[in-house]
Amino acid sequence: MEDAAIYAQASWFQATARQRIEGLLDLNSFTEFLGPSERVQSPHLHLFDLPSAFDDGVVIGRGKLDGKDVLVAAQEGQFMGGTFAEVSGAKIVGLVRAARDHRELPQTVLLLLDSGGVRLQEANAGELVVAELMRAIVQARSAGVAVIALVGGKAGAFGGAGLTAATCSRIAVSGQGRIAVSGPEVIETNKGVEEFDSKNKALVWSTDGGKNRRLIGGADAFAEDSMEGFRAAAKTLLAKVPAFDLKTMQAEQKRLAERQEKFGACDDAVSMWRTLGIKDPEAIRDMDSKDFAALATSIKEANHDAR
Amino acid sequence: MLTLKFSHAAKRRLAGKQATAIIGVVASGNLEVLLERVLPGADCEIEIATPVTGYDETWKAVIDEFVERFSPGGLRISINDGGARPDTVFLRLMQGCALMEKV
Numbered sequence: 305m306e307d308a309a310i311y312a313q314a315s316w317f318q319a320t321a322r323q324r325i326e327g328l329l330d331l332n333s334f335t336e337f338l339g340p341s342e343r344v345q346s347p348h349l350h351l352f353d354l355p356s357a358f359d360d361g362v363v364i365g366r367g368k369l370d371g372k373d374v375l376v377a378a379q380e381g382q383f384m385g386g387t388f389a390e391v392s393g394a395k396i397v398g399l400v401r402a403a404r405d406h407r408e409l410p411q412t413v414l415l416l417l418d419s420g421g422v423r424l425q426e427a428n429a430g431e432l433v434v435a436e437l438m439r440a441i442v443q444a445r446s447a448g449v450a451v452i453a454l455v456g457g458k459a460g461a462f463g464g465a466g467l468t469a470a471t472c473s474r475i476a477v478s479g480q481g482r483i484a485v486s487g488p489e490v491i492e493t494n495k496g497v498e499e500f501d502s503k504n505k506a507l508v509w510s511t512d513g514g515k516n517r518r519l520i521g522g523a524d525a526f527a528e529d530s531m532e533g534f535r536a537a538a539k540t541l542l543a544k545v546p547a548f549d550l551k552t553m554q555a556e557q558k559r560l561a562e563r564q565e566k567f568g569a570c571d572d573a574v575s576m577w578r579t580l581g582i583k584d585p586e587a588i589r590d591m592d593s594k595d596f597a598a599l600a601t602s603i604k605e606a607n608h609d610a611r
Numbered sequence: 612m613l614t615l616k617f618s619h620a621a622k623r624r625l626a627g628k629q630a631t632a633i634i635g636v637v638a639s640g641n642l643e644v645l646l647e648r649v650l651p652g653a654d655c656e657i658e659i660a661t662p663v664t665g666y667d668e669t670w671k672a673v674i675d676e677f678v679e680r681f682s683p684g685g686l687r688i689s690i691n692d693g694g695a696r697p698d699t700v701f702l703r704l705m706q707g708c709a710l711m712e713k714v
Contacts, residue, residue, distance in 0.1 A: 320636050322633070339631070339633075340631075340633045340643075340645050341631050341645065341647055350612050353612050353662055354612075354662060355612070355637050355660060355661070355662055355691045355692060355693055356637070356660070356691060357636075357637045357643060357691055358633065358643065358645050358689070358691065359633075361637075380636055382636045382637075382638040382641070383636055383637045383638060384637075
């Protein structure tokens with residue numbers, strides 16, 4: 305029992321994909337699909353003289369969260385940056401499509417995103433699979449499936465993972481979690497250092513990091529960086545999943561238009577936090593998870609019925 | 612990509628009931644080890660895929676020592692290496708055996 309209590313406090317950020325699944329779901333409830341023994345791995349990496357992984361860096365399966373049946377997919381951010389590729393992506397797409405097509409399967413999908421985006425060695429397949437995944441998620445949500453993104457890994461959720469997160473029913477993020485489409489280096493390379501200085505870590509983390517995403521409505525729950533933290537966040541989000549209908553879409557459109565209007569003139573995250581009416585925005589960065597989560601629930605922009 | 616194969620006759624079968632186990636991640640300085648209880652008797656086969664060449668003798672020394680000390684009879688062990696140091700390799704092999712030995 306003591307071990308379990310210690311493990312519940314283990315860092316999500318530091319954990320592997322398999323450890324996260326074990327820490328997130330009810331004890332011994334996970335059954336893996338296409339496990340490592342089946343060796344469903346990349347047919348391309350050996351051409352580049354790169355090592356493959358037996359699961360191509362994605363673990364999929366089913367289990368229970370607080371007694372409720374769920375499907376789960378976890379990206380391994382340490383393997384090739386958790387990238388979307390032919391096999392790794394197809395495993396996630398297949399899982400979401402299965403939920404969409406088979407009502408007897410769990411109608412909840414948890415996506416443990418930890419990805420820099422598309423795997424460059426398999427770029428065409430990777431780009432295609434991101435498009436397929438976004439389509440599958442939207443179709444699944446239309447069919448009544450709840451798709452929840454959990455973001456708090458080392459690779460963050462960039463590129464296709466950022467796009468994928470944006471199509472989900474709900475998003476949970478930790479302080480170490482980062483969500484964006486173009487990464488800091490990409491923005492600097494294309495737009496210049498004046499636009500975004502990727503070496504300025506305080507700027508990068510305050511912009512892409514979990515606290516900012518939560519405050520401006522880009523994430524719906526703030527998780528403490530632990531197994532129990534993400535477990536609690538996932539349970540909270542599952543209790544109230546928005547219907548995927550015209551009303552929600554219109555609310556989302558309105559929310560984003562208002563956000564653009566409100567923050568359009570801000571040049572960094574702190575100025576956005578000031579605009580939100582936060583009295584001491586400079587203090588946000590050092591605020592602990594509990595105080596921050598409480599603050600976020602009091603901010604109007606962070607709490608909406610859209611998405 | 613270099614593939615190394617080793618076949619050993621261990622002293623005895625590895626204890627425990629687990630049919631398969633996986634430990635580690637293919638990342639820089641790390642490796643993944645897949646263990647499968649599929650071989651008869653005390654046979655043990657180990658296959659390694661590594662992008663790093665020139666360390667065949669080091670791999671052989673680590674595997675010999677591991678088989679001698681842990682007697683992983685009955686196991687087929689497959690390794691995807693990301694350039695791990697010998698001590699990391701040994702640690703992962705030990706962790707893998709500990710997982711397989713669970714009842």
